[in-house]
Amino acid sequence: MAKAWIPLGLFLVLAVTVTDSRAASPTAATASGQLAGKSATVEGVALDEFLGIPFAAPPVGALRWKPPQPAPAWQGVRQAQAFGAQCMQLGLYDDMMFRSKGMAEDCLFLNVWAPAAHTGGKLPVLVYFYGGGFNAGDGSEKRYDGASMATRGIVTVTVNYRLGVFGFLAHPALTAESPEHASGNYGLLDQTAALQWVKANIAAFGGDPAQVTIAGESAGSMSVSGHMASKLSRGLFARAIGESGAMFAPLAPPDRAAGEALTELFATAIGKPSIAELRAMSAKELLEATRIQKNFHFGPIIDGRFLTQSPEKTFQTHQQTDVPLLLGSNSQEGACAELLNDSPPSAKNYRQYVTSRFGASAGKVLAQYPANSDAQALQSCTDLATDLHIAHSTWRWMAWQHRNGKAPVWFYYYAQPRPATRKPVPGQRPDAGAVHSAEIEYALGNLDGNLVYAWTDADRTTSHVMQSYFANFIIHGDPNGKGLPAWPAVAEQGGGLLRQTIDAHTRTEVDPHSARHAALQSVIEEEAKSEQ
CATH class of the missing domain: 3.40.50.1820 (Alpha/Beta hydrolase fold, catalytic domain)
Structure with missing residues (x-):
């Protein structure tokens, strides 16, 4: 029998963010260097916000279609008070409200919201991956803002990852140059790199690296299911949340051969058959090529590195990262x-x-x-x-x-x-x-x-x-x-x-x-x- 519940309506509080009057900017020491964030007050709770933190090297030039590399260190104090650039993408969805300034291939940034009174690195952590069909989205979107969760005592992180042709192109030449004989899924590898960054650095923001929950919606939810299936993500999270989406049938990823075949058709269609020619294109040229050749959709595959078999098979054989899971979908x-x-x-x-x-x-x-x-x-x-x-x-x-x-x-x-x-x-x-x-x-x-x-x-x-x-x-x-x-x-x-x-x-x-x-x-x- 269903358990009905009548809402009490006792918690109708507006969430308002204002700049805090504290004079000194909050700081945090990461493995790459010192950060200066900004202060805010939300629902009467003092928060520290660190925006636009690089968690990997810019994936440009020779690093296009390479697994993410460590972020270079910096000298002095880096300002972390504004969102980094959004990853290259077409304007596919009218409900995405970005706060980032512009779009660039150099886009591997994350953002942290934390209670200002954090000490000891023992607060639970939420790492959230945005949706957008693996072709759109950004960690600066208003709906993913981490301040409200931070008022609950949760260190909240949003992550940028490469999208579309930049994040999911597979190619025989890329497979050949890979030590793992793999290509594709660079956007998912970006997410893994962000989780590795969180494990190494989140204590500086008050977070406990042993209490990380990964979450996401749509493509972000599919990503979470992929992380539960991927051996690369083992030990990087303790709980998982999925909102509408999984890499299970009918959304199971194809094999690498299919991904490589798609790329070869795309490369031929735009007159750039070699990986060297594709890498020589500017980011804007490459993005525009996907606008013109709109029938090519680049997304997750069984690449041989992040995924070595279908996630569904991994779960069927109980090889997944077995953590508490909260998930669901919507009525329409x-x-x-x-x-x-x-x-x-x-x-x-x-x-x-x-x-x-x-x-x-x-x-x-x-x-x-x-x-x-x-x-x-x-x-x-x-x-x-x-x-x-x-x-x-x-x-x-x-x-x-x-x-x-x-x-x-x-x-x-x-x-x-x-x-x-x-x-x-x-x-x-x-x-x-x-x-x-x-x-x-x-x-x-x-x-x-x-x-x-x-x-x-x-x-x-x-x-x-x-x-x-x-x-x-x-x-x-x-x-x-x-x-x-x-x-x-x-x-x-x-x-x-x-x-x-x-x-x-x-x-x-x-x-x-x-x-x-x-x-x-x-x-x-x-x-x-x-x-x-």
Whole structure:
């Protein structure tokens, strides 16, 4: 039976950041040199902020498409009061609000928010990886701001990593020059380098290198699943949080041969067939080439270094880093229009799509995503788009860790729709469900950094609960805490698995979607066997 919870509305506090009046800039000593940050006060808590810290050498020139190298040391005190450049990317998403100044290939910077009274290096640490399809994003985005989490006693870090063609190009020549006979996944190697930097330096900011939680949304969540699977990341984190996304089917990474073949087609298309010619291009020229050749999408592969086999196989054989895991997805991750190419969402059109996409397995899909009326077809189509887009991969990650891991798993279903916008367009309606990426501001306590939406008391209640769950997990390895609806770890009950539905009335339920995910898993695995 579901546990209903009525919000008390006692914690509707605006998060406001102001410059602190303390005269001296906070300082921190890292392995590369001394840093001078800036002071801030958030919700009455004094914080130290260190922005734009280089954690690796600039990946330019001969270091383009090389694993990240150590950051060079500097003399004197380096100013760390402004965000570093964002990594090279096309302007793909209109909801990304960057605070960095410009874009450059020299972009491997991270940012730290810490309580000002830190001593002894014993505070828990959150390292957050942004989303953006491995082709966009930046650690300066307002929704990832670390100040609110820092007020909870958590040293919070956001990390830049190389994107798109700069971060994920594989090439036979790169493979040949690699001691590990690997190429690709440079963006993921950047993340690993950042975690190594955190292990070596975070005590200088009050953080405990033995209490690091890695987290991320979308591509960042997929990255977290990859770090749990990668041997390179062992010993660099103690807990993991995934928000919508995993490197599991249908988002499993292809092998290196496929990545190399994609690069060779791209290089031929732009008339730069050799790696020397590609390296000789300016960053702007290379980025513009990806704009023109827009059918080439560079992302994670089984490169032979960061990943030596599919992450799903790693979890199936219990070779993953087995740490407490908190993860989930949103109620409306996808839209029916993505499947039907903007055709009317009728039962007829939807059934035609399912038959075309799944062939002999169409009946099994329609049994779980039915279309007995146009209204039902629209909901089923939206659910199927949600699962194929990202929710099903997240469910598989949860299921395999629950089945084959020893550490506990907490699984959520985020269902709070965003409210109306402050300046609604005529005819505009709020989303019926929680769309992809909608939970970020709620989870990190950053509603007030997003001025697009007219946040309500229900939104602030939801944010308080979700951020508290996250903070408790980061601090204690368990999301539960005083004043919160109880959240049991994943367990079998009533023919399904327990999950926490998070919205204005957060509650525990038996996952009603287990059957549809199991059916979809079976269909996807059958397709994979037929393609072998």
